[in-house]
Amino acid sequence: MSSFSVPEVSASEIASVLASEGIVSTSLKPDDLASPSPDLLLSIFFNFFACIDPLSDGADDQIGFAALKHLDNPDHHADSIRILSLYHKAKDFLASIRFPELTLRDLLKPDPRRASQILSALVNFLYYREDKLAMLKPIVNEFPNSEESQAELKEKIAELKKRIMDHEVSAQMEEPLVQQVEAEVKELRQIIQNYNKQQMSLKARAKELKEKTDAVNNKISQADFELVKNAQENSKLLSKIVQSPDKLQRALEEKKTTRTEAKNSEKLAMQSVQEKTATLEMYSKAYDKMSKHLSKMQAIQEQVVSAKTVEKEVKGLKAKLSDESVSIMALEAKLVEQQGKAKEAEELLKATEKDKELRLSEEAQKLNTLRAEMEWKLQCLEPRERKVEAMVAKGDSFCSEADTVREAGRAKQQELHAKMEEIVNSFHNYSNVVSPFLQRLEEVEGETLRSGGPTS
Template identity: 70%
Template structure:
């Protein structure tokens, strides 16, 4: 089995090989003094030859990069060049040419360009050899190319849908940003409402405590009112409802009072009389006692 090698090829052989696979139709003077546009076209065609499906991904990458710039129209060429440089550098590194640099793309040198194109031609030879080895296997599946074409068409369709979706997303971006702002405002409003709700709950709790205290006072006042009503009822039962009865009662009390005073006066008079009598008896007793004492002395 042969292995990949990278000997430097003559310019005529390079021109023939590139034309045979459809990469480019060159002239000897093109390679004698290569331009940046020429090598960019050559490398782009080579990448399309080596990886037919890679072009769509490059478009996606370029589109994503342009989104990040303020004036994307001013940077289209630069981004396209940078993407090409990234792709061709990676491709050449994979086929053992690791010294590719940006100068080889924007200010190509004749000798360096021939070395790079020789590497590419060597890869083309190696690739064709391997494909020829696989051809018998491919021939066993005659519908392979048709199946591959269908898959490539579906992939292209999907890539187009992705691109359309990306474009639609970009068009809807202002509306999405506006909705994000509105959602942010709504969240802030909800947060403010939550704070107000907590404040209202605190106020409601304080009001409930005040209400409970007032209810307690009202209950106590009701109790006192009932108690006073009972006392008033008792007092009312003692109040004479008829003035005549009250007058008669007062007259009876006055008459009773007069009788009491008269009795008291009579009693005092009787006491005085008895006191006088007692004094007389006392004097008589003293005299008798003295007289008795004299008689005993005789």
């Protein structure tokens, strides 16, 4: 039953339900509930409220001191005050379960139809209450050791909080180191960018110097080719010296001029070669410097890689810390949920304890009433017991007399039995004595019959 409803219930079912809850006695008949008396209806309401609210101390039944001033004899109004307080309580309760408004006439002069509807509402509320308690039982059974699980969760939360505090402390302690590493990484990145720019400029200059050295080498090879050519021409001229001295002189002069030009060009080439060697030395020095810078850059790159690994570790620790914070939040939410369930279970246990105490009190009251009835019955049974004891004593005397008579009869019976045995024995003895005589008599009679038969 998920929602409360008020269907009309039969009188027999009302009587059985109210009797099972201890609101009415088991001897109550359904016919009594079909047309209940005002006293019965009032007692049902009183016991019903005691059943559903066992902790009520009955303070509503007492009238205030201010109201007592307006009554001449308050003792005469005790019943009316009790009825009115019970009426207000019943009216508020029935209004809370959306039952039509209760009137004082329903309690003092109950109509059978209206009384059946009111009692049906009470029975349906008891059914609704039992269903709700049955729904809460699995929750209580699911957490039999809620305090132990709550203590374990608290220990886990304390441990996780301690670990979080340790992580935060270590993070705070490592924060200056991380900031220093980040600053160093930024500086190293700036230095790497500067070195990259220097490397690009040095590569451009090295390219230019290489082009220049290639041009100088080409010039030197061309000058060598011209020297070889000039040497060949000199050899030819030496062979032609004898043939024409004038021409030789002219050729020598031309050769001298060409030689001087070749020497000048050679000097220029040597100067250019020297310049090239100087530039090559400068390039080699620059290359050495660049190689040193490159080694430094590689070391810086390694530092940057280590800084990146450190940064990744820091990010991993931060992610782990965030995951742990999320797990802690989930555990806290679960703890809050468990605490709510534990509170509900405690409330349910309190309610069940209240019901138990109420039932124990009712059973104690019933026991007291039964004890009083038994005492009254015992008091009533005392004279009967005395009569029974007198009759038992009289019966005992009769039994003793009967025993004496029985014993006397038994003795007389034994005596008669002994006489009978004597008579039987004497009869046997007599029969033993008479039997041969009788046999002889029979034989004689037979013989006489035989002898007298033919004569006749």
